[in-house]
Amino acid sequence: MATDDPALSLLAEAPQGGDEPRRDGDRLDDENRLKSDFVRRVRDALDEGERDQVYDLVEPLHPADIADLFELLDADERPRLASAITDLMSADVIAELNDHVREQLVEDLPAEDIAEIAEQLETDDAVAMLEDLDEADQQAVLAELDPEDRAAIESALAYPEESAGRLMSRDFIAVPEHMTVGQLIDYLREDMRLATEFWEVFIVDQRHHPVGSCALSWILRAPRPVALADVMKRDQTLIPVTMDQEEVALRFQKYALISAAVVDEAGRLVGQITVDDVVHIIQEEAGEDALLLSGAGDGDINEPIHLTIRTRLTWLVVNLGTAIIASSVVGLFQGAIARFALLAVLMPIVSGMGGNAGTQTLAVVVRALATNQLTESNTLRMIWREFRIALANGLSLGLLIGLAVATIFGNPLLGAVIGSAMVINNLMAGCAGIAVPVVLDRLKIDPAVSSAVFVTMATDVMGFFSFLGLAVLAGLA
Template sequence: MSESELADPIEAADDRMDEDDRLKPEFVRAVIDAVQAGDVAEAHALVEPLHPADIADLFELTPENCRRDLAAAIADLVDADVFAEMNDYVRESLIDALDARQVADIASELDTDDAVAIIEDMEPEDQREVLRAMEPDDRAAIEEALSYPEESAGRLMQRDLIAVPEHWTVGDALDYLRRDDGLTTDFWEIYVVDPAHRPVGTCMLSWVLRAPRSVAIADVMQREQTLIPVDMDQEEVALRFQKYALISAAVIDGVGRLVGMITVDDVVHIIQQEAGEDTLLLSGAGEGDINEPIRLTVKTRLTWLVVNLATAMVAASVVGLFQGAIARYAVLAVLMPIVSGMGGNAGTQTLAVVVRAIATNQLTDTNTARMIMRELRIAAVNGATLGCLVGLGSYIVYGDEQLSLVMALAMVINNLLAGLGGVLVPVTLDRFRIDPAVSSAVFVTTLTDTGGFLSFLGLATLWGLGG
């Protein structure tokens, strides 16, 4: 650390970070300039005071073609903690530049869940090479984790935990914690297990530290606990942590044996990831990661745009059924996008609420009917309000009472369709085990487009507008 930083650490920190604790552009530029100029000592001095999470941010803010040079310049600072904090795509690009032994050394220093996050995205041959370079115990833990489904509790859990038998006293547990140097140092609870290694309770550290040594662990432990099956989806894990305000939770295998634990710091990441994921999936934007390779982004977005093109053609075919009416009364072509567009917006609002309710377990079989009626009432009120506004507006512009009435009625009908579809589509997809966040938007948009055109043009034809 430089003399100026020792003299005034707050001022030095201010030179690096802005008021939102983000690295300042000028600091990032200074580091990149030092690396490109070959001034390794300067780059190292600038980066050394940073927290591992901030060093990870630095790599993400550095242009892709400069990241490997930066890694080489500050190699001794890019440790396992930095890799654990790194964006997946950025980390993957740096890992590709390392040999199997270097990756194995990094993975061995991490908790099992963080090590798995590094290794799981590698090519199978690279995975095997890295695993062969690891110590047997570390390799066995990683291989076991990789055998579980992606985004499951088995991939998320840590193997390093503290478990003691229920016949021990508090003194026995304290002596065990003090004399065994091989135990994990990061834990909040001690798990109490029976002879078959099944969890029977938990002891918070505060209870153990305050209880007399002679008291039995069984007398201070809490028997009521939340157990996480090893194959549970990570989103459900996050919901349990949120619902029961957990700090950590035991993970059990198919026969109820304790195999790991999940801690709240891992769950916070999952909650953030899942919250953003559903929003991006609804729009068909894929992962939405700005570090994602352009090829993958184009592939994901283009796929859904092609699907949307097909649904747009379905809506256009409905318009084609009323070409005669449109030819006779051209103003219909001007006004019909308003009905379909407003219906689409209303459907998107309902869809976002319902998908979130499904994801957070707020919407269940018990209250689905109530949810449908609620959204229909909202749609009716919104439709009537918008119908009056658009009907009044069209009358002011065109002075046609029948056209205004058709616009108003079509707006009400399409809003009701939007409300109904916004609930039924994601609920139906969820019943068939299809992620509603992925597919719902296409169906709801098609419904509101075709419903808007059909209701507006159909009513106009029945009314004989332009005839």
């Protein structure tokens, strides 16, 4: 059927996706994860040296799914997979790879191959690939790059790790404010060297300082003769090039940004950060603090085992030291425990409940600090809030355990002692849970890294001391 409408003609000529059968039904499950049966077939083909079969299995996958496949395979299988699907190893696949997996693969490649991959990547992805290389290997790869790409990557590597300078892309559109909408549209269409993916155009003055921005939707809907200065948005959220990536993510979340200009120390526009970059940061930061609180490192199952052992063992040794301190408090009352052995049975309840309460408060406070909900302006209010919560929880738990102990052991005085100790230790847990991370934050120390150790020590020491001390004072032992 013929039609005079060009748009309808193009639609009629376009292939209809609905007529094409799903190609990933035997590869992905309902939750869009690679099926174990598919991964097993890839493994079997690799073991049998069937490179063509491996290629045929992997070729229909999305680059992100290919990256997932690398992570699911064992370390010794990954280089063989990369060798079998060489021309499928696009920049999109490399950009999606887990950091540890990418580092392993890159280490096995010659410098010229790494340089070829880097030239296909966005600057921030290329930097992520090169930053973990040894200095000598890094310089060898940089020497293989063309001068423009090398200058961009070297400039990014000069910024601190996890900063906006490392994260930003240098592919952006910036034009002077004297342009009209029509001139801008013609410029975007005619200059093939410009960035191909962007959401807004930055307007700059003669010093290359950003003075506004225009969303693409505004540009497309505004009349051609209108000056950009009349339609641009002058209020901008500018990102300093040295800003930590966690703070960048908070800016995007707070102001609902799609993209933002990055400026250097002189206020010149040097790059942009887009929301797709920030999504990865939010995902990383969301789990990072919880893992740091437990001393489990970065929690990546692809991390080399020796690094995981070193990280976890370090904190376990620190915890061993705090446990010894807590046990020394128990040692002060060993005579009382010997005279009334029931104290040894009950005292872990007090310290354990205090530790749980402290962990609850600590998790809330660390999150509040990370998201800028807790600042100097509302610290006192937060302390008063957590004090009231700790008091209410302590009284409730103290009443429950006190009545239970008095009933089970037929000793009301013992019930009163353990109930009072529960209240005291819950108050200690609440105070320590907020005071420790706040103090560490004021000292510019990441509160997620070491707060748990101090809070646990405080609740253990106070739990043992309050229970055993009150027992001695009450004449139970």
